[in-house]
Amino acid sequence: MSLGAGAGRLLGVALGPLLPFWLRRRARIGKELPDRLAERQGWHAERPPGALLWLHAASVGETMSLLPLIGALLEQRPGLRLLVTTGTVTAATMLAQRLPPEASGRVTHRFAPLDVPRWLARFLDGWRPDGAIFVESELWPNLSTALARRGIPAVLVNARISPRSARLWRWAPGLIGQMLGRFRLVVAQSAEDAERLRALGAARVEHWGHLKAAAAPLPADPAELARLRGLIGARPVFLAASTHAGEEAAALEAHRILRNRFPDLLTLIAPRHPARAAEVAALAAPYGGVTRRSAGGQPDAGCDIHIADTLGEMGLFFRLAGVALLGATLVPKGGHNPIEPARLGCPLLIGPHTGHVQALAARLLESGGALPVRDAATLAEAVADVLSDTRRAQAMARAAASVAEDASHLPGKLASAILDIMPAEAGPAPETDGPREKDRS
Structure with missing residues (x-):
């Protein structure tokens, strides 16, 4: 056993009695x-x-x-x-x-x-x-x-x-x-x-x-998709997808800038952690009418910013959006999966922090399947370029789809x-002579 492995074992043993308290604290806050x-x-x-x-x-x-x-x-x-x-x-x-x-x-x-x-x-x-x-x-x-x-x-x-x-x-x-x-x-x-x-x-x-490039398209309920499309109508839609703290502020500032050119713009913000929805809604309040999906709010004519704070519905929102910001890329979080919007034909904007998905992000940017952004101003500019140019949006979607298909x-x-x-004839292995538990520690 190396010195580092020995230190890891000692640390694990030392922390063992304390971790149950930490786990209970995490449980109290929903984690x-x-x-x-x-x-x-x-x-x-x-x-x-x-x-x-x-x-x-x-x-x-x-x-x-x-x-x-x-x-x-x-x-x-x-x-x-x-x-x-x-x-x-x-x-x-x-x-x-x-x-x-x-x-x-x-x-x-x-x-x-x-x-x-x-x-x-x-x-x-x-x-x-x-x-x-x-x-x-x-x-x-x-x-x-x-x-x-x-x-x-x-x-x-x-x-x-x-x-x-x-x-x-x-x-x-x-x-x-x-x-x-x-x-x-x-x-x-x-x-x-x-x-x-x-x-x-x-x-x-x-x-x-990259295994993430092989994922199947995100699902969406067809009836709900049709209902929301009916509510939104012909309004241009910008989605900030799976955002982290700091990215919502940039998306909202971009929304403010864009309203001069697109007065009926609908901005969807889907926080990565729905527990932050109240915080995001409060941040959005000065920028127009705000609704929350989890509270029954609708992206209707009276809504400027819709907080998509539910789990498992990103496939719905990528299909609704005319352009989307990839979350965790405007702040140093490393980026979320860019293939999810690419598979659904949603033009994508990517910030500079792509450490977790660097190869995929680079291919999308090089192929023209995504555009780079770095702050609220460049975000607003890129959103405007895509929403105002249907041919460009379609070309981005085609380029992104080709990258997504490569890993099938x-x-x-x-x-x-x-x-x-793995063993050819696997099954329950005999119990080892390793440590046995006589208590519930």
Whole structure:
């Protein structure tokens, strides 16, 4: 065990008694489900018979990128069962909404255990997965060690590591090299990510494309879409999608500027976290009539700014918009999935902060499928350019759609590679001689 891994184990052991208090605090503010806190300590395993793969995604974007892979895995191995863990309540909600009915009987969801050795041992000894798949940058020292001790093969998909993170990890080369070296396969988002991951110690690294680009089009209720289109009529529509603090202010200032040219403009703001809706509505109040979808408000003639504060409806709003700002790119959050609007023919505006989706954002910008913006003024200018030029909007939509289609093969290829690594005749493994839990700590 490296010095870094040893420090990680000591930290996990030391924090173990304190984390239940932290989890309860998160539950009080809606970031955990009170009746499922025990899952974060590895409890409530219900292992099904037969082969079981564990897939973990931290948040909404990573979870949504798993959906096409889930479909491909289940199609290629009919008897396979999947355990999907997430780190957030929102991701769990979205998984339940988007999981196809035919897959639901073969997929079980749990909240991920925290990186505490006892809790991980309890989780792994209870579920006994035949393999583990992690998304993007989920690197945890105690989990890595626990999987290696049990001989559970692990794969890292859609892997990314920023230049800054790569530089920081060089201060702990033993720890990062050990963690990355334990993955049987690492599939990077971009060629640059692949190069950095190899330099840090990953053994087998491939670059086959970006998994988020393979996601199916976001759904929308046809009747509700038609109803809203009837309410909006011919008004121009600007959407600020999945926004974070700071981006709503820029979108509202752009709205103010644009009203001089488009007096009937409707601006839709969909905050990434619906719990911020009241804050966003208060911020929007000086800019015109404001309604909130969660409160029954409508984007009708008396509404200038509509707060789209519901979950699972981004497919609806991308279809309504004439142009959309990609959230998490005007502030340093790294960017959300740009392929979602691209698949729906919605012209896209992208800010400078695209670290999480850099390869996809670069391709969209280079192909003409998106326009760059950096602040409220350039945002207003780009929105005006798209809304006033139908041909330009259509050309952007076609270019974006071509980028989105390029990765349609990836889930099947990735599923085949993962299943080749996993045991051919998998099933419940015998219990290990590792640590056993005699209490509920």
